[in-house]
Amino acid sequence: MFLEKAKRLKAIARWGVGIDGIDLVAAKRRGIQISNTPSVFNDEVADVVIGYIIMLARQLHVLNSSVRQGSWPKIQGISLRGKTLGVIGLGNIGQAVAHRAASAGMVVAGYDVVPVPASVIKEKSIQIMSFDQLLEISDFISLNCGLTDKNRHMLGSREFALMKHGVFIINAARGPLIDESALIQALRDGKVAGAGLEVVEEEPLSLDNPLRQFNNCIFGTHNASNTSEAVMRVNKLAIDNLLKALQSTQA
DSSP states (O other): OHHHHOTTOOEEEOSSSOOTTSOHHHHHHHTOEEEOOTTSSHHHHHHHHHHHHHHHHHTHHHHHHHHHTTOOOOOOOOOOTTOEEEEEOOSHHHHHHHHHHHHTTOEEEEEOSSOOOHHHHHHTTEEEOOHHHHHHHOSEEEEOOOOOTTTTTOBSHHHHHHSOTTEEEEEOSOGGGBOHHHHHHHHHHTSEEEEEESSOSSSSOOTTOGGGGOTTEEEOOSOTTOOHHHHHHHHHHHHHHHHHHHHHHHO
């Protein structure tokens, strides 16, 4: 609707990576150029994913809360070395996550709908497998793919049933990749031991969302890319993209 009304609009320069919020069909029909800023947040988002993994494995968020309330608990965590991290989506961010996990001694399983170059598989020490195989063997699962009509709710009741009992889920990609009702049930059943949710289906997280009742869930605010260095990089790239697009329309 907005694009149809914007009669003079020539270009849209997306600040960031995801373009799922833009009507690409309508933009193409109107001849509007679309650009984004890929590969600018790889390290920043990967750092946050690993941060969630460590926090969940060692229950650091629970320890912090307990100490603040006057307790001094000794909570036994789990070691990362030897555990399997399933990375769903092996683009630039997924590869950065895989590299960090391998450095921590984790076994990295990977899945992507797009073939992954052999050089990347070797360099990042990734074991490529089917989607269902990855779900079945992983101790931790990280979603690092874009959102499409085909992968909405890619983790639902069927998928949680395939997973190990006590699996940890990390989503720093897009909230609708997970069916939250299915995740809530999996948390209640103990199938999922914890979740690091940088993103949720509806943002901000509503006060009555049942996910709030689980102290084994860590929440972010869709903020994984937000560092001073990354913001400066993407500012420049987005402006450069816009200027290039406008120049091409005047040629």
